[in-house]
Amino acid sequence: MNETTFVPPHKIIGVAVIANDQGQILIDRRRQEGAMGGLWEFPGGKIETNETVEECIQREIKEELGIVVEVGEHIITIDHTYSHIRVTLKVHHCRLIQGVPQPIECDEVRWVSVDELESFAFPEANIQIIAALRKWGNGGGRVVE
Ligand SMILES: Nc1nc2c([nH]c(=O)n2[C@H]2C[C@H](O)[C@@H](COP(=O)(O)OP(=O)(O)OP(=O)(O)O)O2)c(=O)[nH]1
Numbered sequence: 470m471n472e473t474t475f476v477p478p479h480k481i482i483g484v485a486v487i488a489n490d491q492g493q494i495l496i497d498r499r500r501q502e503g504a505m506g507g508l509w510e511f512p513g514g515k516i517e518t519n520e521t522v523e524e525c526i527q528r529e530i531k532e533e534l535g536i537v538v539e540v541g542e543h544i545i546t547i548d549h550t551y552s553h554i555r556v557t558l559k560v561h562h563c564r565l566i567q568g569v570p571q572p573i574e575c576d577e578v579r580w581v582s583v584d585e586l587e588s589f590a591f592p593e594a595n596i597q598i599i600a601a602l603r604k605w606g607n608g609g610g611r612v613v614e
């Protein structure tokens with residue numbers, strides 16, 4: 470019998486950690502249908518051809534939530550292989566510039582503190598993002614160690 474090895478497609482994802490003036494972070498719940506349905510995530514999506522990560526994040530955030538953000542400092546890049554897809558998550562700190570987040574392409578949006586993140590179900594790759602955020606403090610900036 471012929472066995473074939475499945476190599477999952479590799480996608481680069483722009484991911485936004487959007488903070489508000491209270492130091493809370495915006496998370497959204499992925500639609501029930503589709504990959505990783507019902508899990509919470511930081512908003513973002515796949516980088517298109519000839520797009521910078523900053524452009525990708527701004528576009529995705531406008532499409533998914535209807536808000537304008539300023540893309541700031543790079544927080545962390547995570548490489549993770551799921552059964553169906555390999556992702557490189559390029560995570561940036563962002564600031565809300567304009568608008569109120571709407572669940573346009575997701576089921577729900579919420580502002581939460583960094584401490585509250587642990588009570589939500591995220592995809593596996595997010596464990597490392599959340600650990601990095603704890604070092605940053607509650608969205609307010611880098612903690613001096
Ligand atoms: N946006 C986002 N994606 C994440 C996170 N953690 C994580 O493993 N992922 C994975 C899930 C998906 O496989 C991939 C993001 O792709 P996506 O399906 O949301 O892409 P997209 O917004 O461009 O949506 P689509 O047009 O392809 O439907 O990255 C996260 O915190 N935020």
Ligand SMILES: [Mg+2]
Binds near residue numbers: 513515
């Ligand atoms: Mg998305």
